[in-house]
Amino acid sequence: MTQDSRSLSLVGYDSYKESPSASPILLDGLDGNDDTPDQGLGFDSSLEITSQQPERNSRAFKLEDSSADGISHLDDLDMIPLTTKFDTQMKMGSPMAMPPETLPPVKPITATDLVYSSLAHLPSYFFEQTHFRIERKCLLEMCKLRRNYLIVSKQDALSCFHLHPKLPEQGLKPVEDRLSRMPHLLNLREDKTSTSAENNDYKRELYNGAVDVPTFKEFRQNFERCLEIIRDKNLSRFSEKRLQYLLNKFPVFQYLHSKEELKQSKKVPHKDFYNCRKIDLNLLLSSCFSQWQLNEFIWAKLRKEPNRIIYQTTDGKHITLSQLFKVDFEETNMFCNGLKIINDSFLEWYKVIYLAKYHLINSEPETYIELHDRQFRYYLIAKTFLEFDNYTNGEYLAELLQEFLIKPQESSKYQLCQLSVDFQFYLHYGDSNVDNWWMVFSNWLNHYNLFSDNICWNIRISRIYPKLYQTGKVKNFQDFLNLIFSPLFNAQSCSHKSLGPILSKFLSRIASFDLCIQDSDDYIWKQFTEVNCLPQNWTSNGDNPTISQYMYYVYANLAKLNHVRRVLHQTTFTLRSSCSPTSMNRTSQFSSTRNFTEHTEAILNNFLLASGGFLNAENLWYAPPSLIYVFYLSQIPMVVAPLNSIADPKGTTTLEDQAATGIVLEPPKHYSKNPFMKFFEMGFKISLSSESILYNHSYTREPIIEEYSVAASIYRLPSADLCELLRNSVITSGFASTLKVIWLGISLTPHDYFMENTGFVNNWYDCKPNTSLDHNVPIIRRQYRNSTLSGEWRLIIA
Template identity: 75%
Template sequence: MVRKNRSLFFVGYDSYSESPSASPILLDDLDGNDDTPDQVLAFDACAGIRSQLQERNSRALKLKGASAGGDLNLDDLDMIPLNTKFDVQMEMGSPMAMPPETLPPIKPLTAKDLAYSSLAHLPSYFFEQIHFHVERKCLLDMCKLRRNYLTISKQDALACSQSQSAKPSQKNLGRIKDETLRTAHLLDSNEENNLTSPRDSSYIIQLCNGHVDVPTFIEYRQNFERCLRIIQDRSLSKFSEKRLQYLLNKFPVFQYLNSKKEMRQSKNVPHKDFYNCRKIDLNLLLSGCFSQWQLTEFIWSKLKKEPNKIIYQTSNGRHITLIQLFKVDFEEANTFSSGLKIIDDSFLEWYKVIYLAKYHLINSDSETFIDPRDKQFRHYLIAKTFLEFDNCINGEYLSELLQTFLIKPLETSKYQLCQLSVDFQFYFHNGNSDVDNWWMVFANWLNHYDLFSKNIRWNVRISRIYPALYHTGKIKSFQDYLDLIFKPLFNTKSYIHKSLGPILSKFLSRIASFDLCIQDSDDYVWKQFTNVDCPPENWTSNGDNPTISQYMYYVYANLAKLNHIRHALHQNTFTLRSSCSSTSMNRTSQFSNTLNFTEHTESTLNNFLLSSGGFLNAENLWNAPPPLVYVFYLSQIPMVMAPLNSIVDSKATIAQDQCPVGLVLEPPKPYKMNPFMKFFEMGFRISLSSESILYNHSYTKEPIIEEYSVAASIYRLHSADLCELLRNSVITSGFADTLKNKWLGTSLVSHNYFMENIGFVDNWYDCKPDTSLDHNVPAIRRQYRSKTLAGEWQLVIS
């Protein structure tokens, strides 16, 4: 077990060099019962609040006595003056209006006035007594439960670091002092002999056989339903909604009062502005990492240089050349004219809706799905030839596109990096299963074309396509689906003798996270209702798709097992991330028989409990229950959004009957309907991503710069806002902690300077009094975020 007694501090600092302005809040020591009444909780420092409370109670007694004495009669209601807007103008704006000699009586505040009152930041129980069926401290229990799940699976930043600490009793270990982290740790001085000891070998064999202390699925389901009951409490929902509204209204006031100070502090940092700060695209898809015009220009250049290159072979042995691909009916006559926009909107929509959902994830013969005489066959060949790495030309064109339009620009630009997301494809070859799998094929492709880059980390996307695999007859249960993903990585002999090869090891060392994608095209309708508590080897269910919770838990359990093995081998570990589809809000979850909730709530709560890497497509979090959104803020869980990717303006050329089952084509939404700015103002740990440049109609060579520039122009963001977003993208990324130390001046080792917590599991400390020289986020902005978060925690745990 790792770090059982871990404490989380929230400290408000007056300056980075001085001591804290208030004593820190130790959350782990506040689990006991507090007998302090609600009326006096942390509000003694506010002037006049206690007197207002007494005044309100006295007025309530007077009103009660008056009503009992009969002073107020219903017949007197017609004598109540009805003031109009003209009367108010005459009293307040007319020069002839005389001020009243006596002040009007103060009207007592009620719960209905909170939304419009200047005291809306005060909790609701200050004005009326709300009886919580679920205490606010349960939010702290949910966060602690999340931290336990993440530390057990070694998803915390200390476990994910590149260099792991070894046991002092092992041989061939040299003591090396790391000046950057100011700590001493043990590194292996002879890697070849590290795994030859019987103790290490037996321990790794035990890990591969499943000896990992991970909570069972039944226990996880109980914890899930417990958290679900907490977030469904009505009084807690009202409390969370008011706190979120307060956070949203507080930030503009802070900017109005401190914008000049922030601007002055930003200008004091020389040679460090938005363009000179590190910026990381956390979720850029390999299937769309170049723009539409770049792909079109590349195709025309290949048609001029090598028109007779064979790019496909049909099942009957016929070869199709590159020039034949762009001829009508694949004949010699009626060729396409030069300058034609080959990659048009119709192809992009077919590629996104049809190809990526049906043909991309399963590596099989396409002619069983598409008739070669169909017009969609040309679209399929274009996607297979230029946008796939495993094809007739061994992914040559995709490697050139990736090298030309992504890797070289990133390496040329010092301050741009990305985490590139690739879809895991399911192979059904009859060859050697230890070599002929997706892991080895993709790693060999990267190594063959030298696509490894220091500016790129990889994310592996896992899709919920169990029904499609089941109906092919290649798998018989949900366990077979999981084995296709993780079994090549759990080969005990391969780990002990390192027969997986240095190429695969090199690729695994550059993987940051595993992403479980909940998409609109996922199968939803069940033909038979199977008990979800059954083990995955018993889940056949006639091809029905398992629930989101089953996917999340079993991916989490296998990832925890893999992380324990890699941690024992002193290698980097991986984090888990997930997304949420927009159509899941209208789908009832099938995970519970006693509680009613949607798949949207299910996927969001699963991400909160099991994912350390963050929440993808965070636009959909806006529609989650308020307590769940509020606890995302309290935990500072990383979130990734791509506003430009949600406003694609393409014509609907795909018929609804051609779409996958359950997918409804929705019209695009305008940019300002994206809740990105609201999340940022509240203080969520959010960052921007390009996601898929292919659909954004981008005409620049720096899409991540374009993403931030559009947001800055629409929302009028200044330097402090942009630099804060960039810092969020770096500190929540999957790059090594030593690089974050160099870029941001932060460390996982405790220091006496500013500290911030991310995900309720990782504490990052500043290594020097003022780190704004590294990221140019003003100190006053960081103090505001820290004090606001500490105030919310004080309100929750009181």
Template identity: 30%
Template structure:
């Protein structure tokens, strides 16, 4: 195996000690009893403030603690490692090496399927009761505001207009209150007029490479007022209609039993009371389901850094929710927008940012992660749940986004651009960083379905899962996640073993607590290799799990021998059989 001399050590150390390992968050057990009962009092003996864009916690005068010595990511070290990563992904010999290893992994998998496909199929048939339909699967990337399909939204709007037309739902430009009937009258609409076609919320050929047109699809009938009334948590009616339609979606998940989802809700950072309002919405409408966990997404839209990234109120006002169902944070926006700035040592601190330009992707991600490290340690000491960072990353735009994702994220959404960067793709494989992919979404926005790299990533052994992204825009059926699996299986000729493996990946990537994952995957699911597989629950044969594990171990051995200068030339053959 050949490594460029100057890149050898850095390549090894970067993937073995990813930045995300500085403080690996742990999910606490589910809260028993009433999940909406607040039992936590804010610690008066602690002072929390931001210094240099990162939360700091210091003991107050009444505290028994003298100090809080928690690990803290250093910006200087991050920038140094980031620059080294930029050098590695553009290093010619290293690119060739990683490309060859990835090609080897693809061919090795094809050989495995040729030799073992019938054995895997036979092993699945020996498992009583279990099949693809009744293995647990999680929609690891879905936005709550479009969590329903278009037919569901249409039916809900018509039903609400029939039963609640006299509800005061908003104000007009003059400040006068308007009922739902008056809103429809102002648009010259009646419930009878509405149809799926008139609703016009489904992505079409005109949204391809047009993220602006895609965002406009969130407005039913092209009216932002209807979006405000039916699809917002913070509106004149306190998000009552939105809560009702999402609860109907959750009931569908509960009825299907084996399908689960992680819905994303937005915090924009425009005001300090956003956390309070979102928590109030969730508590008031009791937004709880055993089949659902929540993610908080922060759109990278520069408005103000007054409540930069993680408002301190999160520590207090969200206690009643985060103990059992908020699993992490997401960073989302149109990645294809050009960035004219880069995070470097001269970048202003968040409190000093005065440029009208949006901060770069790595700026958002670094400060989000740095705050999560401190926040997770602070919450863990108080017996509260902790959070992970799982951002949108690599859907389009600059491949440098994926560098930040590799260094800081537990898993990423989309990851399409990895197909262009063999070094990063190989690192994602070695580190087994999760990638929640949405082929139907990509097909309408950035990449035609037949060009999607998901089957290549899966064959090579990357940790991929299937997700829906926006069922309102992309799906037609009552079960959008099953629709996603069905189309992928038909187009890419996936076997039931393949689909069960992807479903297992989705559970492992998700933010459901370990106690739940033990029930779904088996009590030893955290163990490596076949020791962590319970085929009676996952329906993934031990043959497949053993292949994935042994192949990954072989690759790690190959890397380590190369770093030690053992003389291996990259043929992928282990010195000793496993």
């Protein structure tokens, strides 16, 4: 048949490229207008079915085969080997995509490509001349408020010099304090550091309170404005849809590009999960070792020094280790000396009762519990082995910290942590310049050589004003704040140079201040006082101030302290906060015109005032969608501890034990119900933390490795996911920026490469075109995160 003008010549691109000798497939006469009649089939005696003609008619498809020097029929196409790239992909189960034969070289992202990834560097007229939709413009308005609060308080990374010079050891002389038996290392030489007259005048202004911090009234107005924004129905529906879109977009990206990510990860030699820096951002000092490690340590001390005096009662009676663990106060209630000294009953009492009642306020327990009670034995165990200020001067806790935390981290090289310690509200002997908590704790660290380059410190501040007011330690809320910040301002002033080196050494290693919002915080008010009153006027018959009052006044004092330290060329501090799950059932008392919960109040305060991040990020999942979405847009750091939130149903105490200790156990939680993986898939700056190893039933010497290993095994995380989590922990940590240049290849100095914003205030620039050799996060993953965030900002400002 003659080929007409309607004939098509189809050439398969892949097959033609791989087999250039193959001829095109000819499709002729597909309209069915051929007049040649169809031939039937005839029967043969030997073959049963034969064709009556040796050749098929012209309507059949013809494929010329050069290798066979003949024509292959359409019926024989299934015998041709699968040599195309599409067929190879189908055999391997890959997505039905047709990528080019040779992938183009990866082009590094420059700063000019990141127009919408960070709006912190844009000029002010950009926000004035751009036309916004009303409900989306409000999100940018909230981000601008956050940026202003953080820059004023010097919580941005550029305000901190991030220099940690080694203090000279000369001039340090141990001075024995006969009252506390704690050697205070005081600087007996005069500080010869000279400053200019302008700096001295500026410092005097800062000491007098000349810091331009927004007033509490302005903060309350901004808070209510943000509350009005996040409660808008249209914005809530919009934010909920965007969050759902982000959650569903990441699996599609992994489905299409998982093999390319694996290919890029394998190109990085000697840099996998184990060889990347990993930082535990919220590890508690009170529980930074496992249960079996504490048991082994106690048994070793019992065998080595059983007659060591560990406590002295008010009547002068001494208690030794052997008496504590072998001889009971009552013969009818003999103490079981088994292999497991630290059992679940003690851990629950220690967590619920001791940390809330005896740990934060240094008071004698003999006025509350009897010597023959089992709780007194628990108190002695906690006071002896888990406190730094006790009869043995914290020797046991120092050995535990040195043996199970500092030495393993320094030997591993790739593990670091930010250790959180509770600020204890007490005055030792009335001299607030020497015997305050700051000096006692820093002297303890220096005496036992517990300063390590692998450890930064976080100071946890608890909301226990009512307890302090009832014991008479404070008379108003201002006294509460003075216990925390007055020693720090005195240490910076010129009249207290004797406090210099030790306290300065400790302060240079502090990363942040954490405001802890816990279930045990007092909530019920007896006297409704106006929240706008000054802290010195807040007596309120012992009523606990609101979360916003705590956050603002801690923020204001921290801002003043950061200004002073920046003038003195010292490191500055950031602010972080947490949120209690029970706060969702408590109505906030901060506003008299709007109804909202303490849960929303705590998260919104963190958004406005805290640069260090949000602790216990599991609770953010139950916040209003608009508030969650603005956390994503701002890329606020978040810390989550999935293993710590699990309650072991096998380790619960009996009803008799609960009645004796007054413990109310929480229902057990499942690991899979923790929303941290959803936050990660959506693109939040989230990282994992061990938090309380003592309660996690950890059986390894590397708890942070165990935390990531459990997550990797449950969610089947590939190397790219694990390395991205590790990179988030490093970039949002409080370690020096000079170290981050080595660890991640990023700097605060502008470069023409990839630029990443954290918290809507800090811009981190890649120092070279490809930094994957430092952290092993594939470039394609970073490009996806950047393009997704840029797309959300384009949608908002379009």
